[in-house]
Every structure is written in C-alpha cells, then in structure tokens.
Amino acid sequence: MHRTGELYGHFETLDQQRESASLGMWIFLITEVMFFGGIFLAYTVNRHANPVAFALGSNTLDLRLGAINTGVLLASSFTMAMAVWAGHTGKQKLITLFLILTLVLGGIFLGIKTVEYAGKFEHHLVPGSSFHIPAEDVSAAAAKADPDFSAHAQLFFSLYFGMTGLHALHMVVGAGLLIWLIRQSMQGRYTAKYNTPVEMVGLYWHFVDIVWIYLFPLLYLIDRRHK
C-alpha cells in the first residue's frame, strides 16, 4: 500500500480519504459509547438498588478535585479545538502550541486523578480485604437500612475505579496520540490542505472529555450532602 504525498494508494482522491477517516473515527466513537455504556448501565442498576451505600460512596469523593479536573478537561477540549482550527487555517506553529497545551492539561488531569486514587488507598476505600469505612461515617439509619452496607459500598468503589480507570486509560491513549501529533506537527506535516489526523484526534479527545462530563455528576454529585 503506497502513499503519494498525503494520498494513500487505495483511495482515489484526498477528499475520499478524509471522508473515510472521518466516518471511521465517528463509528469508532459510537463503539466507545457502547463500551462505556455497558459499565454505566451496571453503575445505574446498582445505584438504584443500593442508594444508601452509593450515596455514602459519592460523599467520600473529593468534590474540589473532581471539579478542578472537570475544568481542566473542558479547557483541554478548548485548546484541542483551537489546534484543529489552527490546522484548518494552516497556522503550523499554533497547531503545535495548542497540541502541547492540550497534552499539558491532560497531564494535569491524570496527575490529579493519581492524587485522588492515592487518597482512596490511604483511607482504605479500595475494594478487597483492606476495605474499611470508619464507623462514624456511617449513620445508624444507613447501617440499619442496608445490612450489607460494606459489600454495597465496595460495589460503589469497584465501579468507581472501573469507570474512572477505563476513562483514565483512554486519556493515556489520547496523550500518546497527542505526542505523536506534536512530533508530526513540529516537522510541518500539517497544512490547510492536509490536517486530517489533527481533526481525528480532536474528535477522540472531545469524546473522552464528554465521558468525564457524564462521570463527574454520576459519581461525585448525586446525593451530595453538605458536610
């Protein structure tokens, strides 16, 4: 399979190539929706079945860090959109700049996530033999309403780690894609005529952002109580 300039040999025109890439990325994102959808469904069903334990679980999550992360990701989507705009208008230096900014913001997100995870380990909120919620955090009413409280709370944290872990994995892949794009962009590969990879990674990045927009309210915000 050979390439003449930007055109791959099995395509007839650059337009056909770009359309194919775009349709392919959108279909891939649809599969990602179904992929996350499965685990979101598991979460929804379990939240409905165990409201007390899950409410407590939500309240142990750090709202401030989660909110900061939400802002960070939204900003990264903005910088990514700017990179795509720069690609369309052929502003090569700006493409690189905005891609780097996006990568940095993504890195900040992952860093804050690491801090959150570390906190969970510290406070014995990781499912398994060391799981322990201190008695003063569990109201008498809650313990009475749900005799299997600890098991259901562990279920919340299993889903928490599963969902945010899967999301973080996708962010890491996105970061890898950004690094690749930055290297290509620094070599001047992307012009107003050919900037498809920037656009495609942009689509992917926005999708990963949207997943977080759903994760944050579902995990952090529902049944939030003022301390």
Add this chain to the structure above:
Amino acid sequence: MSATESRPAEQLPEKHYLNADYGIRSWLLTTDHKRIALLYLVSVTFFFLLGGVFAGLIRLHLLTPKGALLSPEVYNRMFTMHGVAMIFFFLIPSIPAVFGNFFIPLMIGAKDLAFPKINLLSWYLYMIGGALALYSFMSGGLDTGWTFYTPLSSVYSNSAVAPAVLGVFINGFSSILTGLNFLVTVHTMRAPGMTWFRLPMFVWAHYATSIIMILGTPVVATTLALAGMERLFHLGFFNPQLGGDPVLFQHLFWFYSHPAVYIMILPAMGVISEIIPTFSRKPLFGYKVMAGASLAIAIVGFLVWAHHMFVAGQSAYAALAFSFLTMLVAVPSAVKTFNWTATMYRGSISFQTPMVYAFGFLGLFLVGGLTGLFLGTLGTDIHIHDTYFVVAHFHYIMVGGAVMGYMGALHYWWPKMSGRMYSETLARFAAVVLFVGFNLTFFPQFLMGYAGMPRRYHSYPPEFQIYNVLSTAGATILAIGYILPILYLLWSLKFGPVAGRNPWPSTGLEWQTASPPPTENFEVTPVVTWEAYDFENRPDLGLDKPVIPAGPASGHD
C-alpha cells in the same frame, strides 16, 4: 454449461495477488484484503477443526448413558471449549472475515477496503485472542459454558477462565474493527455508478452485520472485562455474596450474544442471495425488501435478548415483551426465505455444488427458524429451555444455516480466489453427505430434547440412548462431509482445471476481473451501468437468450 464449453481452455493470469510477492513477510505484513482473507481462511479452519474435535469427543462420550469416556468435570470443559472455539473463533469471523474481506472491495469496484492496515490489525487481534483461548484450552480448559455465567465463571470455577475471557475480549476488537472497516468502505469506496441499490445483496448483508458488530461487541467486551475483574480482584458486580447481581451479567451478556447470532447468519443469508440468482439465472426477487429485511433483522435483533432468560426470574411483563419481539424478528427472516423461493420460480435452475448448499440452507434454516418460534413462546419454553431441543435449534441455524452458507461461499468463490475449479462430482457428493450427516446428527436431538433430555449433562437416563447413538452416528458422517472439501479443494489448487474469469456465469462485479484477481483488483476502475442480478441486459455473460422471459431486474419489481 453450454456457455463455457465452446471457449478455448484458459490460462491463469500471469500476475495476480497470489504471486505478486513472495515470502512470509509479504503475507504476514500484507495489507491486501485478499491475502488477509486467506490468512483468516487458514486460521478459522484451524479453529473449526479444533471445535470439531471437541464435538467429536462430546458425541463419543454420549454414546452410553453413564458416559464412559470423560469425567463430569472434563465433559463440562469439552462442551465449553467446543462453544467458545466455534462461536468466537469460527462462526463470528467466518464469512465476513474471509469472504467479506475478499469480495466487498471487488463487488463495489474498489482497490481495497477503506483501512487496509486496520484490516491486518483485525487479523492479528484475532490471532492473539485465539492464542489466549488456546492457552486456556491447553491449561485444562474452562468449564463455565461458552456463556460464562456468573458467579461460576467469576468466583467458583477452578478452570482457566481468565485467559479465555481475555482472549474473547481481544477477539471482540477484531470484530469491531472489521465491522468499522466494512461500514466506511461501503459508504465511501463505491466505484462510479455503483449506487446503493445496485449493490449485491452480499454487501447489504455485511453492512447490516457490521452495524451489529459495532454496536453489540463493545458491550460484551465491557461485560467480560467486569467478570474478569471480578474473578481477579474479588470485586462484586455479579457475585451475590458481595452484593452483586448474577442476572445483570446475563442481561449484559445476552445484549451482545443474541445479536451475535445475527452476525453469524446475516452474512450466510447474503451468500445465499448471491448463489440463488446465479444458479436460477434470474434476478433476486424483491431486492429492496431483501435489503430492508437485513437491516430489520439487525435492528430488531437488538431487542430480543432476554428470550434467553425466560426462566431467570424476570417479570412476566418483561418476558411477554421479549417473546412478542422475538416473534417479530422472525418476520424478516421468513420474508427472505420467501423471496429466495420466488427468485427460483420460473428460473433456469442448475444444481452445481453452491446451489446444493443453498438448497440445504433453505431447508435447514427453515427448520431452525421455526423451532426458534417454539422456543420464543413462553409456555413451551418452560418445557424445552436448557434441553437438547435448544441445542438442535441453534445447530440447525448455525450449522445448517451459517456453515452451509460458508461452504456454499467457499465453493461459489473458490474459482475466483484460486483460479481453479474443483471436482464437481466429488463436491456435490460431499455436500449431500454433509446434509445427510447433519440431519442424522441433529434431528434426534429435537426429539430427545422434547422428551426431556437436558443439555450440558454428561450422563442421561437409558431411554435416551437411541437418540444419542443416532446423533453420534450422524456426527461421523458429518465429519466426512467436512473433511472431503478440504481434500479436494487443496487438490484443485495444483491439479484443478483453470476456471476462467466467470465460470458460472454470474452478474457480480467481482466476476469481471481475472481469476485470481490482480492485487489492485481492477486494471481500470470500473464504471457501473447495470442493475444488480440483471441477467437479461448482460450480453457479456455469453448466455443464450432465455426461452421463458426472466423476471425484471432489481428496482423495478
């Protein structure tokens, strides 16, 4: 065939996709969709034979009521590995990965699929998944059933569940990427003049299949990942001891696995829709309805999953809804069967091997489909759920339907892929042997299932022995029906007569290029000016003018 006899003996083309490049790297690093198709052909055949060995062991064991061959634990591993190998590593890839890959670009006049490198990646993902499954099998196998129900699979089983689940998980991405590739290809890579309603029905069938692949497979990936994590990290999604719900697993699992059976049958239906017009010399009856029916099967197929769970404790209202939808999903399949029959009506029918397989498909798919209705009926299902009636039903569809379609495709397109013809007498004989062996194997299973013999049991009451003996006898005949084609097809590669460009002849675009095709498929990008299956307006096929007027070409029924 009078059309070809008068032509002089043809030569194989000098340069084609098979001799374009030599060496192992040119195969393992190829991006040519035709070579990738052959890579898949070899690998799926391996898993088919492996699954067949497991089946043989099951049937041997079941010759006697007490089951003298295998212990209960090993028996459980046999039927599990049979199911996993056959479903995930043979049936689901089979027609799409071999014939879809090979022929979709040819049928639409393209040089390759939209994403050739992703196509190769699909094969490698399949191989990695297969290797993991093999590793599981060789570490003693797994005993959970191919359905991996929790908490047996995620907590209690002492078998090699994790590698198998990981293997199936990775294989799922092979499926997803293939579906993605097909969808984009059909949208963006059609040659000039190849409009949507001039596409061969095979392409429509794979389009519908691809929709299922991309929407359903990710869900089973998540589900298996959750079950795997539950097993490895002792989490509690599906384990009642830890507050989880085993029925949630079933819902998530069947949400994919029911549409998966349509992934297995739709491509076979597409093959039949190619074979029957060719060997009736008549256009496919009701082209637009056939295309619509394929899409309807794909969509409605997503709405019926809980008919696998009628006895799992769901509410009567849910069961009612799913039963009703199950009746609905049978309708487009029935419409297709009627349309195939109508295609043959007043056609000029010849019984070459692909047509023999198509006839086999029609009869066996009919039986399988009708018995599916019995299973979908709530009251009857209580009696026959988890019995051999179910086993017979799905084997009639998956073997009598899908595998017949696969064998038909293999024999229909062998001349195009290899440039050679096989021995027609031997092939027809093998097809009949297969048909007889199949019915002897599986029809008694309907009877014993209805009489109460449960599935997945390693021993049974003595009154069922006669059915089991008949079934095992049939299985040996069935095996011959599968071994023979491997032998004569391989033989034909060296010694078979040269087939020529369009031996049948057929109206499809793939028959306009050489056999075997050149790497770039067409010397010049074709411009399509004819309707699909239009035998009347194709003088290039060299057919005698039909005495009875043929039906109108598609789009004008």
